Amino acid sequence: MKQVLIPTDFSxxxxxxxxxxxERFGGEPLNIVLMHAIEMPSSIMDLMMLSRRSSHxxxxxxxxxxxxxxxxxxxASSIRSLKTEFLVGxxxxxxxxxxxxxxxxxxxCAAKEEFRKAGENSFNPAELIKKSKYPVHYISLAPRKERYLVSAMSELFEV
Structure with a gap:
């Protein structure tokens, strides 16, 4: 069973x-962690309340x-779990x-990086990924045909 990390900007x-x-792992059972990176809070009060507040x-x-x-x-036959986690720091x-x-x-990761900040504390984890020495698989994404949400959702059904 493979554990795969995919950075996400919630798009x-x-x-x-x-x-x-x-497709790359050919039907092998997968646990996928969708990771969103956020900066460590700068004030002591925000740091103390980090576990209690759920603003992210x-x-x-x-x-x-x-x-x-x-x-x-x-x-469902390939993905055993798909969860979203936050990297804080x-x-x-x-x-x-x-x-x-x-x-x-x-x-x-997507072959062509198109990161957008989802929140004020979000940051692009590309440099951390490059320095991690973990195997990185770059996935080519077909260009979007339209800019509407309905179109974006329909792309999830395509292979």
Whole structure:
């Protein structure tokens, strides 16, 4: 069973990497961790309340949750688990510990990076991924035909 990390910015497009991961690993059972990176809080008060407040969970939109459910159902025979986790901090050590905690075997990213900040504390984990020395699989994504959400959701059904 492979443990695969996929960075996400909570866009439907970032979830399209899952198609390539399932294809790349040929039906092997997968546990997929969708990771969103956020900066460590700078004030002591924010740091103390980090575990109690869930402001970063507000970044999970209904569309994102629905898209995850579509992927779980579509690839039920391959995907054993599909969960979203937050990386809090931007150091190599924090990222290494995150990978070890989740028993990650490989990282999968879109071949053409199109990261957008989902929140004010979000950051692009590309540099951390490059420095991690983990195998990285770059998945090519077909260009989008339209810019509408309905179109983006329909792309999840395509292979």
């Amino acid at each position: 439907i497009r970032s979830l399209r990497v899952v198609h390539g991961v399932v 969970y507000d970044l999970l939109t209904t569309d994102y949750k629905d898209a995850c459910e579509i992927l779980r159902n579509k690839y 931007n150091s190599n050590g924090v990222f290494r510990n995150f990978l070890l905690y989740h028993n990650i075997d490989a990282i999968a």
